[in-house]
Amino acid sequence: MAKTLPSFFQRFKTPALDKMIIEEEVRTANLSRATAITGLFVPVTIIIHLYFSYNTFGKQPHTLNPLDNFFALNSYLGLICLILFLSGLWLKRSSREHTLLISLFPHLVFLVFATAGALCSIYDQALDRTIIIFLLACLLNASTLLIRPLNLILYLTVVYLFFCYGVYLTQPDQQEVMLIAIDALCVIAVTYAIGRVFWNNNLTRLKQDRLIKSQKSILVHQYEKLSQSNVKLEKSNASKDQFFSILAHDLRGPLNSAIALTKFLEEGLFESDHEERQKMYNLLQNSLNNSSKLLENVLLWSTNQAGVLHFKPMRLNVYETVQSSIEILKIVAAQKNIEIINLVSKYLSISADMDMIHTVFRNLLSNAIKFTPNFGSVEIRSELVINEHNGRESVRISVVDYGVGMSSKTLNNLFRIEKKMIGLGTNNETGTGLGLVLCKDFIEKHEGSIIVESKENEGSKFIITLPART
Missing domain, CATH: 3.30.565.10 (Histidine kinase-like ATPase, C-terminal domain)
Known part of the structure; x- marks a missing residue:
């Protein structure tokens, strides 16, 4: 564990880990969030569509006005959201086969919603100079989708230029164009700041999550190894305790027999019977030989167990x-x-x-x-x-x-x-x-x-x- 953790900490500080997280965690999170956003806006666009249909029901056809443009834009946006939502569900089921599409999908959703918000605010200029819809669309993207800061500033710049050009064409009061452009620039700046902070915070959190998972995995592995070692140690200790119990019993027998035989010989009980005396000597010799052999094997076994026996x-x-x-x-x-x-x-x-x-x-x-x-x-x-x-x-x-x-x-x-x-x-x-x-x-x-x-x-x-x- 001491060797594994420092190597992971070193990896934690390198761009390689950022790339891995962007390719795995960020891509997975973006796919789920982009699918959720598009799925959420499908019923919203349906409700808006029904609202406009109810208010214009029974009226005679009239000339095209900004509300008609907004109504048409809402219908197209609803259809696009439905297509994107179904595409997101399909990509989630076949994620291993379409990694490139999964990486591009959240960027497409970002551009669709930012562009749609810009269009709604552009058409709204004929009635009012507010850019709330553009603001909400940008903030929603920045606070939901994880877009790399470099890509984010590029997308926001393109959307901002598109918005300014659209306002220039639709805003009746040309004196207001400059003020709206400044407001939109503030929206872009705030959106970029929020998106950058959101990106950095999530990347740091994902790094920490990966580090915690790695530490947990290492701890689980070490715990399993310790548990296995503990089981082996307990088993080994139990085996050795039982063995030494058996050894003590078997060693006591020959030694007691040898002591008894030496007493008989000392007392001279078999001095007159040469055959019995020789038999006693043989028994004594066998008893001592068995004890000697047993001790020799014990010495070899213990030396081998201690790793002292040289091979x-x-x-x-x-x-x-x-x-x-x-x-x-x-x-x-x-x-x-x-x-x-x-x-x-x-x-x-x-x-x-x-x-x-x-x-x-x-x-x-x-x-x-x-x-x-x-x-x-x-x-x-x-x-x-x-x-x-x-x-x-x-x-x-x-x-x-x-x-x-x-x-x-x-x-x-x-x-x-x-x-x-x-x-x-x-x-x-x-x-x-x-x-x-x-x-x-x-x-x-x-x-x-x-x-x-x-x-x-x-x-x-x-x-x-x-x-x-x-």
Whole structure:
């Protein structure tokens, strides 16, 4: 908002905005006002026509007099007003197709009414030297229609010269011509002053209206963004609160178990039974390993969320990267007699951050081992795929196990941090599912994707797609 408003204020002071307002707001306002004026004068001319008809009904034809000229002028003016009124209505309905006609329409109405007022005052000179009708016509135009001051002075000058010439021809007393011309000049001056003030005031008001609309639009946009950010923040805070609640619960379990086991060992309850003592040591080791893994994932996740985790992509051989992760987990797999089979092509390369990708493979392999029964197997496969739309190459890596699988409910909430969807492993191994959340975040940092295919009691397949490095 701070950047948008100054740019609009700068635009507000430039002629470009004046031109836009004249082409849009002024043109629209003039069309409506010109249509309203012509529509208003249609019934007025009809009433005048009926008045003259009533007063001359039954009388014998007589010689032409100024009233007859006024009556004829009124009839023509009424017909012209009707035509202009209908034209204005038509232009309002087809405004997008006739922009030039819409721009010229108010100028035509201005000239028609100013000329008609001048003619009425010209014919009136045979009876009286007043120029009230000319005055009213000019003031009506100036206070209703928005005419640019330069055009206004041009139109008024033409009408004034026409009026003076007409008065010169119709005024019997030539000594009065000069006085009438001076009065008419005063009318023109007042009309121009009113028209100029009216133009400037309306242009300023239209600028302010546009500025207010722009500010309102910006405020509405900013409010929507703040509302969306607030919703996301509340959702994120709720998710994190729930996650840390789950984390605290899961961390408390292994630690309490480790404390209890160390007490048993300290008291020497299993000194005489080597097999039971070894079992206790294994339980203690598993408990501490689970706590260590959980804390490691929490540290990585929090570092990634804070934006502190640096992304350093480099060229990596997929086979070697997967194999190094397998070596780390060989001991864990051996405890359940699970075979990890690396079927990845030795010739595929990706551009990735080594630490992040190792974390991804370790978590996926660890989960696969956890949910695979003893004496089972886990496979890692790969293939090169080409995008049909842009022709880009990607490497698709699949971690496949033939274990317990997952339900549809578990699949739908698998990558949501606030949901604890990871249950016990085949040997009662525990976990929170935070590793999968990390996997998704890290894969998306590489502009890749991760999807899961799984059925209960049939196993799971985690499919990673990453941009290939040629």
